[in-house]
Amino acid sequence: MKLTGAQILIECLKKEGVDLIFGFPGGAVIDIYDELMKSSIRHVLVRHEQAAVHAADAYARVTGKVGVVLVTSGPGATNTVTGIASAYGDSIPVVVMTGQVPTKLIGNDAFQEVDIVGITRPCTKHNYLVKSVKDVAQTVKEAFHLARSGRPGPVLMDLPKDVMVDRTEFKYPEAIKMRTYNPTYEAHVGQIEKAGKLIVQSSRPVLYAGGGIIASNAAEELTELATLAQIPTTATLMGLGGFPGTHPLWMGMLGMHGTYCSNMAVANCDLLIAVGARFDDRVTGKLDAFASHAKIIHIDIDPTSISKNVRVDVPIVADCKNALGKLVTFLKREKDINWKEKHEEWLAQVRDWDKKHPLSYKEEKGVIKPQYVVEKLYELTKGKAIITTEVGQNQMWAAQFYKFAEPRSLMTSGGLGVMGYGFPAAIGAQLAAPDRIVIDIAGDGSIQMNIQEMATAMEQRLPVKIAILNNQYLGMVRQWQELFYGKRYAATSLATAPDFVKLAEAYGAVGLRATKPEEVVPVIKKALKTPNLVIMEFVIAHEEKVYPMVPAGKATTEMLLV
Amino acid sequence: MKHTYSVLVENKPGVLSRVAGLFSGRGFNIESLCVAETLDPELSLMTLVTRGDEQIIEQINKQLNKLINVLKVVDVSEGDFVEREMVLVKVKAEGNTRAEVLRMTDIFRGKIVDVSPKEYTIELTGDEKKVRAVLELLRPLGIKEVARTGTIAMIRSKKTP
Ligand SMILES: Cc1ncc(C[n+]2csc(CCOP(=O)(O)OP(=O)(O)O)c2C)c(N)n1
Ligand SMILES: [Mg+2]
Numbered sequence: 001m002k003l004t005g006a007q008i009l010i011e012c013l014k015k016e017g018v019d020l021i022f023g024f025p026g027g028a029v030i031d032i033y034d035e036l037m038k039s040s041i042r043h044v045l046v047r048h049e050q051a052a053v054h055a056a057d058a059y060a061r062v063t064g065k066v067g068v069v070l071v072t073s074g075p076g077a078t079n080t081v082t083g084i085a086s087a088y089g090d091s092i093p094v095v096v097m098t099g100q101v102p103t104k105l106i107g108n109d110a111f112q113e114v115d116i117v118g119i120t121r122p123c124t125k126h127n128y129l130v131k132s133v134k135d136v137a138q139t140v141k142e143a144f145h146l147a148r149s150g151r152p153g154p155v156l157m158d159l160p161k162d163v164m165v166d167r168t169e170f171k172y173p174e175a176i177k178m179r180t181y182n183p184t185y186e187a188h189v190g191q192i193e194k195a196g197k198l199i200v201q202s203s204r205p206v207l208y209a210g211g212g213i214i215a216s217n218a219a220e221e222l223t224e225l226a227t228l229a230q231i232p233t234t235a236t237l238m239g240l241g242g243f244p245g246t247h248p249l250w251m252g253m254l255g256m257h258g259t260y261c262s263n264m265a266v267a268n269c270d271l272l273i274a275v276g277a278r279f280d281d282r283v284t285g286k287l288d289a290f291a292s293h294a295k296i297i298h299i300d301i302d303p304t305s306i307s308k309n310v311r312v313d314v315p316i317v318a319d320c321k322n323a324l325g326k327l328v329t330f331l332k333r334e335k336d337i338n339w340k341e342k343h344e345e346w347l348a349q350v351r352d353w354d355k356k357h358p359l360s361y362k363e364e365k366g367v368i369k370p371q372y373v374v375e376k377l378y379e380l381t382k383g384k385a386i387i388t389t390e391v392g393q394n395q396m397w398a399a400q401f402y403k404f405a406e407p408r409s410l411m412t413s414g415g416l417g418v419m420g421y422g423f424p425a426a427i428g429a430q431l432a433a434p435d436r437i438v439i440d441i442a443g444d445g446s447i448q449m450n451i452q453e454m455a456t457a458m459e460q461r462l463p464v465k466i467a468i469l470n471n472q473y474l475g476m477v478r479q480w481q482e483l484f485y486g487k488r489y490a491a492t493s494l495a496t497a498p499d500f501v502k503l504a505e506a507y508g509a510v511g512l513r514a515t516k517p518e519e520v521v522p523v524i525k526k527a528l529k530t531p532n533l534v535i536m537e538f539v540i541a542h543e544e545k546v547y548p549m550v551p552a553g554k555a556t557t558e559m560l561l562v
Numbered sequence: 563m564k565h566t567y568s569v570l571v572e573n574k575p576g577v578l579s580r581v582a583g584l585f586s587g588r589g590f591n592i593e594s595l596c597v598a599e600t601l602d603p604e605l606s607l608m609t610l611v612t613r614g615d616e617q618i619i620e621q622i623n624k625q626l627n628k629l630i631n632v633l634k635v636v637d638v639s640e641g642d643f644v645e646r647e648m649v650l651v652k653v654k655a656e657g658n659t660r661a662e663v664l665r666m667t668d669i670f671r672g673k674i675v676d677v678s679p680k681e682y683t684i685e686l687t688g689d690e691k692k693v694r695a696v697l698e699l700l701r702p703l704g705i706k707e708v709a710r711t712g713t714i715a716m717i718r719s720k721k722t723p
Contacts, residue, residue, distance in 0.1 A: 121580060122587050126630040129576075146630065180572060180633045304624040307617070 005133040005164040006035040009097075012140035013041060015172055018068050020044065020059065020431060022052035026072020028099025028112065031164040036070070044431065044460060046424070047452040049076050053083020053154075054421050054450070055428030057092045058388060058411045062432035064217070066093045066147050073099040074112030077158075078119065082418055084154045085123040089415020090238060091215060093152035095143050096124075102162040103131055117158050125153030133166035141173045150183030151302040152215055183301060187318035187326050195273075195297045195314045196330035200337065202271035202295070204346045205231045208254065211238030211414065212276015212300060212320045219243065219407040221324035222275065229331055230339040232350045234262035236277050237399055238414040245383070245403030251350065252359065255283040256550045257396045260357035263548070263556040265350050266291050274298045276320040279309040280415075289555030299323045357548070359400050360562050368517050370394070370469040370540045373524075374401035377439060377467060380524050385437040386429045388412065390422040390446030392476035394469045396546040398441040420449030423466060427453060430462040437465065437528065444470040444494050454507040457533045465527050466535045468500055471542050479545045483560070500537040509533035564593070565619055566645060566715045569608040569626055570634040573599060577631045581608065584629065590614060590622055594647075594712030605633065609714045638715045645715040648687045650675070651697070654704030655682040663703060670696050681706060689713075 003011070009032060013021075020042045025033045036043055046052040049071045056067025067087075071080055077098040087094045101110040106129075117129045126146050128139050136159075143155040199205060213222055213235070219242045226233045226249050233243050234254040243250055252259035254266055266272060272294040277283070284290040287309060298305075298312040299320055306315045316323050361371040374397050377385070387402055388411040389395040395412055404410050411429055413421035426440040440447075447468055457464050471478075474492040481489050501511030510530050514523040520538065527534040548559040571577050578597060585592050593611040600607050612622060619637075626635045638645075655663045660682070667674055667684050670692065676683035686696055690713065697708065 117576065118579070121576075121583055178630070181630050302628070304621065304628050308621060 002167040003170040004031070004035075004167050005136050005159070006031045008133070008136045008168070008170050009140065009159070009164065010035045010039050010041070011170060012137050012172065013068065014039065016140065016144045017065065021068045021070050022046055022055045022059075022428070023070035024049050024052060024072070024076060026076050026099060026112070028073035028076075028101065028161050029070060029159075031161065032070060032097070032099070032159070044427075044456065046456050048450065049079035050083045050420065051424035051427070051450050051453045051456070053080050053087060053094060053096060054418070054424035055431070056094050057083065057087045057090070058425035058428035059432045060093050061214070061411050062386065062408055062429050064408070066095055066144055067428065069094065069096040071096070071098055072112070073101055073116075074114050077114055077116040081120060081123070082416075084120055084156065086413045086416040086418045086421060087154040088123045088125070090211060090413065091152050092154065093147040094154040095147050096154060096156045098156060098158050100129070100158045100160040103160045104162070106160065116156065120156050123154075124156050125151075127156040127158070129158045130160070130163055133163050133168045136163065137170065138173055141176050142178065145176050145178070146181065150181075184317050185301070185319040185322055187299070187316050187323035189326070191314060191316045192323065192326045192330055195316060196327060198271055198295055198297060198314060199229055199273070199327075199331060200334055203342065204269045205229070205271040205273060205343070206265050206269040207231045207233040208266065208272055208274045208277055209233065209235040209239040209242050210275065210277025211236065213239050213242035214407045216276065216301070216320040217407070218276070218321035218324050221321055221328060223247070224328050225324055225331070228328060228339065230343045230347065231273070232265055232347060234258070234266065236280070236283055236414070237412060239277065240399060241404035241407045241409045244405050246405065251354065253399055255556065256285065256552075257400065257546050257548065258556070259354070259359055259400075260548055260559060260561065261350060261354040263550070263559060264353045267555070267557045268349075269294045272296045274300075275324065276300060278305040281309075284309065285550045285554055285556040289557070357561055361544070362562065364541060366516060368514060368520060368538050368540045370397050370471070370538070370544055371401050372517065373467065373469060373520055373538045373540065374398055374441065376520055376524055377441070378402045380521070380528060381437050381439070385409070385439050386411065386433060388422040388425040388429060388438065388440045390440070390442045391417045391419045392443045392446060392474065393471070393479065393544070393546050394441050394443040394446065394475075396476075397469065400546075419443070419446035423447060423450050423464075424453050426464045426466070427457050427460070427462055430464050431460065439465045439467055442466055442468045443475060444468055444472060444497055445474045451503070454504070454509060454533065458508050462533060463531050464533055468535065468537045469540050470497075470500070470537055471540050471544065472497065473542060475544075476546070478543070482543070482545070483549075484551065500535050504533070504535040507533070509535060511535050511537070513537045513539065515539045563615070563619065564611065564613050564639065565622075565637055566639040566643065566713060567608075567610045567612070567623075567626070568636045568638050568715065569610055569632060570600070571606050571608060572631040572633065573604055573606045574631060577606070580629050580631060581610070581626070584625055585612075588621070588625065590618060594710075596712045596714050609712070611713050636717070638717050642718040643715050644718055645689050645713050646687050647690065647693050647713045648685065648711045649693055649696070650683060650685055650709045651700060651705060652681055652683045652707040653700050654680065654706060656680050659703050663700075666696070666699055672696070
C-alpha cells in the first residue's frame, strides 16, 4: 500500500522509538500534525519554537534518547535556531523537523519560505532538505543515526509540504550504513598503553572530565579510574554529575568560575587526563599558562577536538566509556603499585588548596545570599533533584553550590550560554522524569526570555519549580562592569520587572517570595510540597558576585577570590 | 605552508557550501578550489589549496573529514605530486608586440585560442610557478583579462615496482 510522506514520517518516528515530540504548528506542517494526532506519539505544544528545542534537548539529556521537534516553515524554523545552536554547542542529540514550502516554490521567496538548511548548516551536525517522498524513510533513519552516534548533535530535516502529501511504497530501512560516516568507538590499544604508562610514571596527575562523560555514560568508569589510581578529579560545567560531588577525590569545577583547588591542581599537575572535554577558553584561561608543566592525555570521540587548542601528548580518539574501561583494565595489572602512597604528597597538596580557599561567601545580616539559596535547595532535595539553569550568575552559583551526585542531573546551556534555556529545559526534564524534583535555578533576566512556557507547563500539569535568584540586574554582565568597566552599569538594570508572584498566579501556578534569609527554607519546603508549577522568587543581594573569578585572558591561577 | 588537498565528496546539492562554509566559519583561507564529478557519478573530487601553520592544517584536515558528505581527504602535497592549472590570458597584441606574444606563447608551450586585430587569447597549463612566470612576463605587454581554473593535483605513481 502506498503511504503519504507524512504517514511515512510518523511510522519512521515510531520505529526510532520516539514517544514525545515538542512542537508548534503552522501551514507547512498541517499534514504532519494531521497524522501525528492519529498516532500514539505524544505531542507537547510549546508557546515558542525556541523552547521546543531546549525542551527536547533536556529530554534527550535526561533519557539518553533523541529529542524531537516539529515546527512550521519560515518563522517557525528560524525560531528554532538558538535552540539548535545550543544543542550543537553541548553535543546533544536532537532531531528538528521543519516544514517547508512546496518544492515547486523553493527559491521563489514564497510566503514563509526561508533557507533553513542554509541557515543551520554551521550549527547542526548535519541537515537535509528532503526533495522526494521516496527519500523520507532513508532520511529519517540517517538523521536519527547521526544525531545519536559518534559525537551526538542536532540534525535538521526540512520537509516541503508536497513531499508530505505525495505517496510512495513504504519500506523501512532496517539497517544503516553510511560510507562517509564512521565514528571510532574503540580505543587504540597502543595508545591506551602509552596513556597507562604516563599515569604510572606521573606523580601529580589530574583528571579533567567534560560532557563526553555524560554522553557516553562513562561516569562509573571515570570514578573507577580515579579511585583506583587515586587521581584528584575536576570537571567542566558540562561534566558536572559525571563524578560524585561528595567524593573525597572531587575538587569541584575548573575554569573561569572554578574552585581555587581545581585551578591550582591543573596548573601544577604533571599529567592532565582530559576525558570528553574540549579545552574551551572558559576552562583554560590564558592558554600557555594552562597545565603548562603537564603531559596531556586527551580522550575524545571527535578528532577535531584533539590538539585544537592545546598540544596533546597522547591522543585517544574513542568513546570515553570504552577508553576509560580499557585504561582501568591496564592499570589493574600494575599490582605492585600502592597508588595511595604514590600520590600521597600530591593529594595532601590538593587538600591544602581546598582548605585554603574553599567555595565560600560572606553572610550579611538580613540579606539573602544566592549561594545560601542553592545550598538549601541542595540540602532540602538531598542532592537528588534535576537542576536546570539559566545563564549568568545563577548558572555559576548552581554549578558551584549544588553537589551533583549523578550524571544527567544538571541541564545547562554550556557551550552557547543561552539565557532562556533553563525553564523549557525543566519542562523537557520533567516530562522525561515525572517522578523527580525538577528545579530551574534562574535569574530575573533569563526567566523572562522564555516565561511564556508557563502555559506549556500548566497545560501538561508539570510540577516544575522555578527558583528565581532576583538581583534586579543582568547580574553577570553587571559583575564584569563592576570589576573591569569602572562600575558603569550600561543597560544592566532590571529594576522594572513583573511581580513574579502575581505572574505565577496569572498562569494558575503558585507564586512564593522570600525577602529575608529566614524565609528561604520555608519557601523551598512549601514549594517542594506543592504538586504544581511554582515560582519561588528569592530577592537576593543585588551586587553579589561570583567568586572565584579568573578575569578573561588571564591565567587560571590568577583568581579573584571572595 | 601551502597545502593541496584532494577531497572526495558525495555529489549532492549543498556539499560545496558545507566545505566553503567550514573555511569561512573557522577563518581558514582557500587559495583555490576546483570541483568536478569523478568516474563514479555519485562522487565529486575537490582540489583545494590552502595555507596555514601546522595546527591549522591539522584542523582543516580533521574538520573536512568530520563533514558528513566527505568520503576521503588526502593532503597530496605531503609527498611527491603533480599539480596543474589552466589559464586563459587575453593580451594586447598590436604592431611589433604581436610577434613577441607569439614567441612567449611558444616558449611556454601555450596555444593561441582566439585572435583579433588588437588581442590574442592564450591558453596555458602548468604548475603554480610556471603560471606565475608567464603572467609576469606578459604583464608588460598589456594583459586585458585573466581566467584561472585553480590547481588540480595528483600523487605521483610509485616509480619502483
Ligand atoms: C540570549 C542571551 N542574551 C544575552 C546573553 C549575555 N548574558 C550573559 S549572562 C547575562 C545576565 C543574565 O541575567 P540574569 O538572568 O538576571 O542572571 P544573573 O546573572 O543576574 O544571575 C547576560 C545578559 C546571553 N547569555 N544570552
Ligand atoms: Mg539577575
